[in-house]
Amino acid sequence: MAKSTTETPLMQQHNAIKQRYPDAILLFRVGDFYETFGQDAIIASQVLGITLTKRNNGGSDLELAGFPHHSLETYLHKLVKAGYRVAVCDQLEDPKQVKGIVKRGVTELVTPGVATSDKLLEHNSNNFLAGLYIENTDSYGIAFLDISTGEFFIAEGDKEYADKLLQTMKPAEVIFQRPQQRFFKETFGTRFYTYCLDEWIFKAGYAEEILLKQFGTHSLKGFGVEGMSKGLVAAGAVLHYLRDTEHPNLQHITGLQRINRNEHMWMDQFTIRNLELVSLSQDQKSVLSILDNTVSPMGARLLRRWLLMPLVNTEKINERLDAVEWFITNGDDRKNLLQSIKQCGDVERLVSKVPLKKINPRELLHIAKGLQQVQVIKNWSQQVSNPLIKRFGESLNPCTVIEDKIIHTIAENPAVQIAKGGVIANGVNADLDELRNISANGKSYLNEIQARESEATGISSLKIGFNNVFGYYLEVTNVHKSKVPEGWTRKQTLANAERYITEELKVYEEKITGAEEKILSIEMQMFDSLLMELQDYLPALQLNGQVLAILDCLGCFAENAIQYTYRKPTLHNGSILDIKDARHPVIERNLPTGEAYVSNDIFLDSDSQQVIILTGPNMSGKSALLRQTAIITLMAHIGSFVPAASAKIPLTDKIFTRVGASDNISGGESTFMVEMNETASIINNLSDRSLILLDEIGRGTSTYDGISIAWSIVEFLHYSKHAPKTLFATHYHELNELENKFERIKNFHVTIKEVGNKIIFLRKLALGGSTHSFGIHVAKMAGMPNSLINRANEILETLEASRNTVETQSGSPKAGDLNSAVQKIDTSKMQLSIFDTHSEVFEDIRTTLTNIDINRLTPVEALMKLNEIKDKLK
Numbered sequence: 001m002a003k004s005t006t007e008t009p010l011m012q013q014h015n016a017i018k019q020r021y022p023d024a025i026l027l028f029r030v031g032d033f034y035e036t037f038g039q040d041a042i043i044a045s046q047v048l049g050i051t052l053t054k055r056n057n058g059g060s061d062l063e064l065a066g067f068p069h070h071s072l073e074t075y076l077h078k079l080v081k082a083g084y085r086v087a088v089c090d091q092l093e094d095p096k097q098v099k100g101i102v103k104r105g106v107t108e109l110v111t112p113g114v115a116t117s118d119k120l121l122e123h124n125s126n127n128f129l130a131g132l133y134i135e136n137t138d139s140y141g142i143a144f145l146d147i148s149t150g151e152f153f154i155a156e157g158d159k160e161y162a163d164k165l166l167q168t169m170k171p172a173e174v175i176f177q178r179p180q181q182r183f184f185k186e187t188f189g190t191r192f193y194t195y196c197l198d199e200w201i202f203k204a205g206y207a208e209e210i211l212l213k214q215f216g217t218h219s220l221k222g223f224g225v226e227g228m229s230k231g232l233v234a235a236g237a238v239l240h241y242l243r244d245t246e247h248p249n250l251q252h253i254t255g256l257q258r259i260n261r262n263e264h265m266w267m268d269q270f271t272i273r274n275l276e277l278v279s280l281s282q283d284q285k286s287v288l289s290i291l292d293n294t295v296s297p298m299g300a301r302l303l304r305r306w307l308l309m310p311l312v313n314t315e316k317i318n319e320r321l322d323a324v325e326w327f328i329t330n331g332d333d334r335k336n337l338l339q340s341i342k343q344c345g346d347v348e349r350l351v352s353k354v355p356l357k358k359i360n361p362r363e364l365l366h367i368a369k370g371l372q373q374v375q376v377i378k379n380w381s382q383q384v385s386n387p388l389i390k391r392f393g394e395s396l397n398p399c400t401v402i403e404d405k406i407i408h409t410i411a412e413n414p415a416v417q418i419a420k421g422g423v424i425a426n427g428v429n430a431d432l433d434e435l436r437n438i439s440a441n442g443k444s445y446l447n448e449i450q451a452r453e454s455e456a457t458g459i460s461s462l463k464i465g466f467n468n469v470f471g472y473y474l475e476v477t478n479v480h481k482s483k484v485p486e487g488w489t490r491k492q493t494l495a496n497a498e499r500y501i502t503e504e505l506k507v508y509e510e511k512i513t514g515a516e517e518k519i520l521s522i523e524m525q526m527f528d529s530l531l532m533e534l535q536d537y538l539p540a541l542q543l544n545g546q547v548l549a550i551l552d553c554l555g556c557f558a559e560n561a562i563q564y565t566y567r568k569p570t571l572h573n574g575s576i577l578d579i580k581d582a583r584h585p586v587i588e589r590n591l592p593t594g595e596a597y598v599s600n601d602i603f604l605d606s607d608s609q610q611v612i613i614l615t616g617p618n619m620s621g622k623s624a625l626l627r628q629t630a631i632i633t634l635m636a637h638i639g640s641f642v643p644a645a646s647a648k649i650p651l652t653d654k655i656f657t658r659v660g661a662s663d664n665i666s667g668g669e670s671t672f673m674v675e676m677n678e679t680a681s682i683i684n685n686l687s688d689r690s691l692i693l694l695d696e697i698g699r700g701t702s703t704y705d706g707i708s709i710a711w712s713i714v715e716f717l718h719y720s721k722h723a724p725k726t727l728f729a730t731h732y733h734e735l736n737e738l739e740n741k742f743e744r745i746k747n748f749h750v751t752i753k754e755v756g757n758k759i760i761f762l763r764k765l766a767l768g769g770s771t772h773s774f775g776i777h778v779a780k781m782a783g784m785p786n787s788l789i790n791r792a793n794e795i796l797e798t799l800e801a802s803r804n805t806v807e808t809q810s811g812s813p814k815a816g817d818l819n820s821a822v823q824k825i826d827t828s829k830m831q832l833s834i835f836d837t838h839s840e841v842f843e844d845i846r847t848t849l850t851n852i853d854i855n856r857l858t859p860v861e862a863l864m865k866l867n868e869i870k871d872k873l874k
C-alpha cells in the first residue's frame with residue numbers, strides 16, 4: 001500500500017487496524033459500504049468480480065474496491081471459500097451521534113475453520129477446526145471443534161493415527177505450532193488449509209487454564225479426558241485461536257468428548273477411498289450417499305461419522321441392530337418419529353447461533369417448535385419396548401419453561417430480521433401494546449378525543465390538528481372561544497381561531513413521537529433478554545440435538561432395510577464370516593434398468609478357508625465381490641442391516657484394502673512403491689480380527705517379480721499367527737497353485753460363459769481357479785480397432801502355446817519360458833495387421849458403409865458420405 005504522510009484520518013485508522021491483521025483481507029465499513037484498500041482491494045476485486053478503482057490518498061493513488069453492507073454474507077463467503085482470512089471491521093458507534101471520525105474495530109475474523117454462516121456450511125457435514133499438537137514426530141494431540149454445532153473432540157496417537165483422524169474428520173482448517181511448518185507439510189501433505197500459532201500457546205498449563213475458563217469448571221475430570229494431556233494442549237490452542245479471531249461468545253461450547261482409538265474399527269485412508277465410503281465429488285455415488293436416508297442435518301452429519309468410525313463393541317452394535325429391528329416392525333412409530341425429527345430442523349446449528357447472536361426471530365421460534373416435538377418424542381418413548389430407543393427418548397429435555405416463553409413471546413409469523421419489527425407478540429408487554437396501539441390507531445384515537453371533547457364542551461366545530469412547531473392542538477373558532485374549559489392551555493392565536501393543548505393531548509404527543517423507534521427498542525431488548533435466558537438451556541438443547549441425530553440414523557437404517565431389502569446381520573465374537581447372497585449396495589443401485597445385481601455367497605474362517613484366491617476375467621466382478629464383503633462387514637459394525645439374505649459377521653477391528661498400481665505421483669512415489677508401502681503397512685498392523693482385501697497386488701512390476709511378491713504375501717498371511725481373513729483377487733493364475741500347498745487357502749473364480757467369440761459375465765462365484773483373463777475381449781469392448789484386437793489374439797495364441805511348458809515347482813512359482821515364447825512372436829505380419837494403414841482405412845470405410853441405410857438417405861446426404869469416404873482414402 002502506498003505510504004503517505006498526508007493520509008486522511010480515515011486511512012490512518014484503516015492502516016492502524018490493518019496492521020493488527022496483516023494476513024487477512026480487511027473489510028472496512030464506511031457508511032453503507034464495506035471497502036477494501038490497496039492489496040486487499042486488488043484481491044477482492046479479482047475474487048468477487050467487483051470494480052477496482054483508485055482514490056487519491058494524500059498525493060498517491062490507492063486501489064479501492066467495495067460493496068454494499070447488505071451483501072456482506074455473500075461476499076464474505078466467496079472470499080473465505082477462495083481460501084482467504086477475512087477481518088470484518090465495523091463502525092462501533094452510531095455515526096449520527098459522533099462528530100469526526102467514527103470508532104471502528106474488527107468484530108469477527110472469519111477463516112475456513114471458524115465459519116458460522118449458513119452460506120459457508122454444508123448442512124450434512126461438519127465444519128471442523130483442528131488443533132494439532134506435535135509433541136514429537138510420532139506423538140500427537142488432536143482436537144476438532146465445530147463452532148457451528150459446538151461439538152468438541154480430542155484424541156491422541158502416533159503419526160498414522162493423527163493422519164487417519166485428519167483424513168476422517170476432514171477439517172476445514174488445521175492449526176499447529178509455527179516451528180513445525182515444514183514438518184507438517186512433509187508429514188501430512190498440502191491438502192489442508194493451515195495456520196500457525198506461536199509455540200507458547202501449546203503448553204499444558206495454558207491449555208488447562210483456558211479450557212477451565214471456557215467450561216466454567218474447577219477440573220476437567222467430568223469430561224473423561226484424564227491422561228490426555230496432548231489432546232488437551234491441542235484443545236487449548238483451538239480455544240486460543242477462537243479468541244484471536246474475535247469469537248468471544250462461545251457459551252455453546254460446553255464440553256469435550258474423547259475419541260478413543262480402540263473403540264473404533266481401524267480403516268486407513270486408502271480403504272476409505274477404495275471402498276468409496278464417502279463421495280469425493282458431488283456426483284460420485286458413495287456408500288454414504290446411498291445410505292443417507294436421514295431426515296435431519298444432524299442425523300446426516302452423525303451418519304458420516306458412524307460410517308467412518310464403526311464400533312468394535314458387540315454389545316453396542318447389537319443394541320443398535322435391535323433398535324433398527326424394532327423400527328422395522330413398528331412402522332407407524334418410526335414414521336411418526338421421523339416426521340417429528342424432521343420438524344425440529346438443524347437443532348445443533350440453530351442452538352449454536354444463540355450465543356453468537358446470529359439467530360433470527362424465525363429461527364428462535366423454530367427452536368421452540370422443535371422443543372414441542374421433543375416433548376412429543378419423549379412422551380412417545382415411554383411406551384417403547386426397545387431399551388435403547390426408550391433410553392434415548394427419555395433422555396430428551398423439552399425445556400418446557402423456555403419453550404413456552406418463546407412461543408408466547410415471539411409473534412406467530414415473525415420477520416426474519418428483528419429490525420423489521422413485529423417480532424414480539426401482542427399481549428406480552430403492556431408498553432409495547434400501547435405504543436403499537438397508538439402507532440397503528442393514532443387517527444382513530446385523535447378522533448375519539450375530538451368527539452369526546454366536542455360533546456363535553458358543546459363546541460361543535462372542534463378540530464384536532466398537528467403542525468411541526470406546536471405539535472398537536474385543539475382548534476376552536478372565535479365564535480366558541482367562551483366555551484373553552486379552564487384546563488386547556490392556549491398555544492397559538494390565528495385570525496379567526498385559537499389553538500389549545502390539553503394534558504391528555506400532551507401525553508399522547510409524547511407517546512406518538514418516536515413510537516416506532518421505541519417499539520423497535522423494546523422488541524430488541526425483549527428478544528435479547530430471551531436469548532440470554534435461552535443460554536442457560538444450551539447444554540440441554542445440544543444434548544437433544546445429539547439424541548435426535550442418533551434416533552434419526554437408526555430410523556434411517558430401518559428405512560433402508562425396508563426399501564432395499566437389507567437383512568439383520570448376526571455379529572459374533574467367533575471367527576466365521578458367512579454371508580449368503582451378498583450384494584454391493586452402491587453398484588446394485590446404479591445398474592442400468594432391467595439389469596439385476598448377481599448376489600454371491602462368501603465364506604471365510606480361520607481354519608479351513610482363511611484365504612481365498614479369486615480369479616476370473618477382467619470385468620467379471622472380482623473387485624465388486626471384494627468390496628461388498630468389506631462394506632457388508634462395515635455396515636454391520638455401524639448397526640445397519642446389510643444387503644444380503646443373511647450375514648454372520650465376526651467382530652472385526654481392522655479392514656485393510658489394497659489395490660495394485662494406484663499411484664501417488666504428487667507425493668513423489670512411484671506406482672509400485674506406493675503399492676508396496678501400503679502392503680507393508682498391512683503386514684505390520686495385522687490382528688486376529690482383521691479383514692484383508694488385496695486386489696491385484698503385485699501387478700505394478702514385472703510378471704515374475706509380481707507373482708513372487710504376491711505369492712510370498714499370501715504365504716505370510718496364511719502362516720501369520722493372527723490368521724487374518726483374506727480375499728486376494730488376481731490375474732496371476734499361477735497363484736491358484738497355492739491351494740495345493742497350503743491348507744487354509746482356497747481357489748474361487750467368477751464365472752462367465754463363452755458364446756461363439758463372445759463372453760457373457762455370469763458373475764457367480766464358483767470353486768476352483770480360472771485360467772483366462774479375457775483381457776483382449778475387454779479391450780474390444782472398450783472400442784480398440786479390430787486390427788489391433790486380432791493382432792493381440794495372435795500374440796496370445798503364441799504365448800499360450802509356450803505356457804504348456806509351465807511348471808510350478810516346490811512352493812515357488814515359475815512362469816514358464818516367457819522370454820523364448822516372446823521370441824517366437826511372428827512380426828512379419830505386423831505390417832499388415834497393425835500398421836497397414838490401408839487395412840485400417842478399408843475397415844473404417846466398411847463400417848461406415850454397413851451402417852448406412854440407403855433407403856433413408858437423401859441425395860445430399862449421399863453426396864456428403866461419398867465425400868467423407870474420399871477424404872478417408874486421401
Ligand SMILES: Nc1ncnc2c1ncn2[C@@H]1O[C@H](COP(=O)(O)OP(=O)(O)OP(=O)(O)O)[C@@H](O)[C@H]1O
Pocket residue numbers: 587596597598599616617618619620621622623624625763
Ligand atoms: N455381481 C454383479 N452383478 C451385476 N453387475 C456386476 C456385478 N459385479 C460387478 N458388476 C459390474 O461389472 C463391473 C466390473 O466389475 P469389477 O470391477 O468388480 O470387475 P473385475 O473382475 O474386478 O475387473 P478387473 O479385473 O478388470 O479389474 C462393475 O463396475 C459392475 O458394474
